[in-house]
Amino acid sequence: MNARMNRKSLYSWGSAVLLVLLLALLPIYGAPYTVILVTSIIMYAALTVSWVVFSGPTGNVSLAPAAFMGIGIYTAASLGKFLPLPLVILVAAAGSLCLALVVGALTLRLKGLYFSIFTFGLVLLLRQLVLWYEVRFTHTRGRFVVVIDNTTIFYVMLAIFVVLLITAHLLRQSKYGAALEAIGEDEEAAAHAGVNVTAMKTITFGVSALFMGATGAIMATKWTYIDPYIAFDPFFSFMPVLMAVFGGMATFVGPIIGAAVFGLLEELLLTQFPFYYMLMFGIILVVAITYLPNGLTGLVMKWRKGGRTESHANP
């Protein structure tokens, strides 16, 4: 049993390292357009995997990614001129972490539905707050972002993603990963087995958020000009959920595949049918949910703690 596990994990670790190496060399052998496209895909993958880190095991559907992304974007826009890039990203991550801890402490003790509702509107709330602040105090509507070359953006995004994957993997394999799973299966039973449910959920939510903030900070440098409406876009909340649901959440490979598919699809639709791409996304989504329910039972059963159908390898 152990030998088989070792060979299997060697295989997956090996392919992961290989893939990262291939990607790291992309700017050398790939066209600039490809680098930009792959950066986008890695961004989606990062958002999706971060989302899965929390919402996967617990079944609490967070609709907040756009909010944390937005914080990252605004941090980059506000501090990009004054601080070096690594520091900007750290500050963005810290800011998102703080917001997540506050939101978590307030809403994670309640029913899962209220958490989803709260996070759903969070992006619009932040948008309104930032707009109010900018109009009232700084008297600006939008901001210009420090421009960074595409190759640097690619590497930073890749680095964030790799750190995220390592963190996500370590978390899942650790005792906290087991606790999160137990919380997802039966919160009350987990509490009675000694798991501090609220603390666990809040901290995990925070970890998930900080990566979203970091992602936002680096991706902001692609847009030269941002305003509250650009930075806080509900689309970035819906997409990770869809990508995770389509890709499957039992492993982290699933969300990455989901992100890749959607990233490519978005690129295709945007270039071929720029006025129809939301429409097509929507149709694909509705058709998939109606006719391919098995791909969705994972998330959907978790929604109300009905129990997951995928089995799990466990220590």
Add this chain to the structure above:
Amino acid sequence: MRILEGKKLTKFFGGLAAVSEVDFGVDQGEIVGLIGPNGAGKTTLFNLISGAIIPDSGVLEFKGQKLTGLKAHLVCRAGVARTFQSVRIFPNMSVIGNVSLGGVFGTKTGMSSPAAVVAAEELLDFVGLAGASTTRAGDLTLAHQKRLEVARALATQPEVMLLDELIAGLNLTEAGEVMGLITRIRGRGITILMIEHVMKAIMSICNRIIVLHHGEKIAEGSPAEITSNETVIKIYLGK
């Protein structure tokens, strides 16, 4: 020594008192039975003790320290564990995963995962589930799931265990085995408070019995005293 004590515990749901001014005490090493018709408030009382819900008034004490208002995970870590009426194991985790979770998070000082796994294996053996460690918990039979729940509770190294209808739904052989298990748990120095409807079990293994009816304690005493108590007989045989 009085290890668990409740004074004037009261809990309202809407306008109805599920538990009303209940006083009870459990001494170390006892097996105390909690009986009463359906809706008497037995599980509610368990929920109050385990921290699942907070009493509207009244006090709970465990070994002299206040238990009232503590959250469930803290009650567990203090040394009071429970099982649930509707067996609540983690169906998609492995059997050993279920039990070791209790060891890692539920003991007073916590355990490392490897140590918890070792302890879990001993407990699986104790409850009679050795050999099923890697089975998916949801695939077990009901009887085995109940034992798994007991093992998980034991993994938290409790001094008091609240058992909620462990014997209900089992056939005669299984019931006998569970009764043996309960006695062996007490043999490990754990005090037991058990809700049960199966009278034969209650009468044979309990030192003392507490009777609840409409949220109030209406009788308390040894099995012999309870079986001859007129009020108790009346509520069980109907008016």
Add this chain to the structure above:
Amino acid sequence: MIVAILDVVVAGLLLGGIYALISVGLSLQYGVARVFNVAHGEFMMLGALSTWSLNQAFGMNPIIAMAICGPVAFVIGYVLHRTLFKRLRRISPSIGAFEGSSMLASFGLLFIIQNVANLIWGTQTKAYTFMAYPVSILGALFAANRLVTLAFAVAFGIVFYLFLVRTRLGKAIRAAAQDPSTAALMGVNINQVLALCFGFGALMAGLGGLLVSMSYPMQTTMGLEYTIITIIVVALGGMGSIPGSFIGGFLLGLIGSIVTKIEPGLSLAAYYVLFMVLLWIKPTGIMGK
């Protein structure tokens, strides 16, 4: 001073009336049909922009347009439920699974509807004028169109209330809201009732949009903010409680009006604070069970 207060209160009632109407619609969809419809605001947007089109193309008065927009919205909602959501209900292994998948499906609807709207109307802000003259009440000036909006919002509320309480169908809906399986056992055609509820939900959203169009400008992206506000109202009023949603809507409108008077641009923040406070004190909502 009195005038200023009256100003704020009436403005709050106007806003609240619209919130109340749309929230009752969502409450029907979520509370009864158990569809967490994140596309609810999009129906409202459709109602608003269709009224604009009718006004532009035929010079139609929005009050007349109600006779068209209402039924059309109802039919769209009804058909959507009979096709999409009924099927989802059938294939979902549990109510929880259904709520999850119907929410995701409504995401899809959101994308579809907004894109279609963009194709039809474009992304520019639109507006038309209707009864935009001021009316004086107790010394304060109010736009006539906003008063008409309030009157209709309240009227719809009353009519619907009577419908729920006095008619057979209304009682069937209330029964289904309480306990669908028992209602089905008692001879209520559940599928029909749920689809009707969904249709009524869409109807209210559409009419709500129409009312908004009378006094405010509109664009294809207006829906989401109303959806969020409505969800907060439904949660505030007690999930699935129709009177709770109605009252909650007015409450939120009043608060929004007060906050806008003090510090414009912070209304959503105020709603969220209220939401948090309420979840802390009474998580089941004002009239929740």
